[in-house]
Amino acid sequence: MPFTRINQENLYYEYHRASGTEHAAETIVMIHSLGTDLSIWNWTIPYLQSRYHILVYDVRGHGENQPLGEDDDMTWRQLCDDLAGLLAHLHIGRFHLVGHGMGGYIGLEFVREYPGRALTLCLLSVPLYYPVTVMPILSGDRTQTVLESNSIMPVAERLLSAACHRVTPDKQELLYETYRKVNFRRYVQIRDRITAYIAAQQIGPVELPVLFLGGEYDRLFPPSVLALGTILLQNYRFLVVPDAANAVQLDQPAIVAQWIDEHIRKAAEAPEIQVVEKLSAHMQNQIKDFVEQVRQQNESTTTLEVEVMGNFRVLVNRQVVAGEWNQRYAKRLLVYLLFHPSVTREQLCDVLWPEAELSKAKNRLRVSLSYLKSLLDKHTGGANPLLVADREYIHLRGNIKCDLQDLLEKLQATAAEPNTKRKALLSRDILDKTAYSLATGIFDNWLLAIIEKVEHKLEELARWTVEYYEQNNDRRQSERYKKFIDRFV
Numbered sequence: 001m002p003f004t005r006i007n008q009e010n011l012y013y014e015y016h017r018a019s020g021t022e023h024a025a026e027t028i029v030m031i032h033s034l035g036t037d038l039s040i041w042n043w044t045i046p047y048l049q050s051r052y053h054i055l056v057y058d059v060r061g062h063g064e065n066q067p068l069g070e071d072d073d074m075t076w077r078q079l080c081d082d083l084a085g086l087l088a089h090l091h092i093g094r095f096h097l098v099g100h101g102m103g104g105y106i107g108l109e110f111v112r113e114y115p116g117r118a119l120t121l122c123l124l125s126v127p128l129y130y131p132v133t134v135m136p137i138l139s140g141d142r143t144q145t146v147l148e149s150n151s152i153m154p155v156a157e158r159l160l161s162a163a164c165h166r167v168t169p170d171k172q173e174l175l176y177e178t179y180r181k182v183n184f185r186r187y188v189q190i191r192d193r194i195t196a197y198i199a200a201q202q203i204g205p206v207e208l209p210v211l212f213l214g215g216e217y218d219r220l221f222p223p224s225v226l227a228l229g230t231i232l233l234q235n236y237r238f239l240v241v242p243d244a245a246n247a248v249q250l251d252q253p254a255i256v257a258q259w260i261d262e263h264i265r266k267a268a269e270a271p272e273i274q275v276v277e278k279l280s281a282h283m284q285n286q287i288k289d290f291v292e293q294v295r296q297q298n299e300s301t302t303t304l305e306v307e308v309m310g311n312f313r314v315l316v317n318r319q320v321v322a323g324e325w326n327q328r329y330a331k332r333l334l335v336y337l338l339f340h341p342s343v344t345r346e347q348l349c350d351v352l353w354p355e356a357e358l359s360k361a362k363n364r365l366r367v368s369l370s371y372l373k374s375l376l377d378k379h380t381g382g383a384n385p386l387l388v389a390d391r392e393y394i395h396l397r398g399n400i401k402c403d404l405q406d407l408l409e410k411l412q413a414t415a416a417e418p419n420t421k422r423k424a425l426l427s428r429d430i431l432d433k434t435a436y437s438l439a440t441g442i443f444d445n446w447l448l449a450i451i452e453k454v455e456h457k458l459e460e461l462a463r464w465t466v467e468y469y470e471q472n473n474d475r476r477q478s479e480r481y482k483k484f485i486d487r488f489v
Helices: 076-089 102-112 145-147 153-163 169-180 185-202 222-232 253-269 277-296 330-339 345-352 360-375 403-415 420-434 445-471 475-486
Strands: 003-005 009-016 027-031 053-057 095-100 118-124 211-214 236-241 303-309 313-316 342-344 386-390 392-396 400-403
Touching: 003 386, 009 076, 009 475, 027 076, 027 102, 053 076, 076 102, 076 118, 076 277, 076 445, 095 253, 102 118, 118 253, 153 169, 185 342, 211 222, 211 253, 211 386, 222 236, 236 253, 253 392, 277 313, 313 360, 330 360, 330 392, 330 400, 342 400, 345 360, 345 392, 360 386, 386 475, 403 445, 420 445
Parallel strands: 027 053, 027 095, 095 118, 118 211, 211 236, 303 400
Antiparallel strands: 003 009, 009 053, 303 313, 342 392, 386 392
């Protein structure tokens, strides 16, 4: 099997060389969707291999990949660096990028992180502008049961029916095999990243030609929703694949391959011609501004700040929220929602009352939600509620800040900083400003695991800082930060 070691991961890939051309062939890189693996392109590759080299690979947590180090939370930069490392390993310069679902978001981020590498971009079933409150969330069986199985197989039937328009034995076998290999923890991490990505509207400017493909019968992301997302781009075409659901390359591999080929050819034949003309682009920007105004009017602009390290404190619009936070699970419920801003009622029941019968747990949850909502609504006037609940989902929305989340993000960004001088300054700032210990007064396993991870990263950062100053013959600073290491031993 072809593996290459990239960023503490044995990355599995397949490189199919062009079979029917005498000239130098260009490369198409295809990135699969969340929960699947590279085999989802098996039926499309034969239609393109006569003209192109095809590179497919398994994203972290999927397929045949083998993690070699600590199982950290994944970032978009890390996923992009995986692709960059694979391209370097295979000596591939410029290429065409095709992404399905999750693969599309990796493609969009790669274009931003590594400008000039991709020649064209093709996005299959990739929503860019979607109501976060109805983002699909794994549900059905109680979440704890699914987590314990370390697999998404308990919900595979639901995923299968949403992926394909007509489920055949071949499709069923292929998809079940891909679902079976998924690392569920990483699956949830990336799913949450995608939700946050769409919510934050992080799509940057994309100048290269983009082809949008959506399935005619996609229940998750109908063509009308996908088309709305094109307001975030300038140079694109949007086509609806007939008789297809979400996995258009499985339902209609020949059509999808044909349209990808046409997209690449047109971009090569007339690179100076913009798909969207200036007048259309102006109209599109006007529509985008209008949609953005509507979105802002409907979404909360309330600021929620929560301090969980040390003394627990909650502020709404910079006003301290007084109340008995230890009553009715209010503190535990709010902190869980900070790290999981959109969850099902069953997921909360599993976290707060894992031993209780589901009906009793739901009754308790109703009381807790009502109490938490009453605490938060005191400072919002009810106009822009922070906590929104329907029959199935619970959502925390607004401008949300949490000191523990901020610290974790700073640690991850500092660890990835390539400039050692800047990294040393960032490290000192984090180590000098972080209070010890990181007690929260909450002893749920999921939060203790986060605290343990943060402390481990702090220790690693302290050790790196000591080594940095030792190498620079600054004994005073080196001795100073050795004291930080002692706090973790």
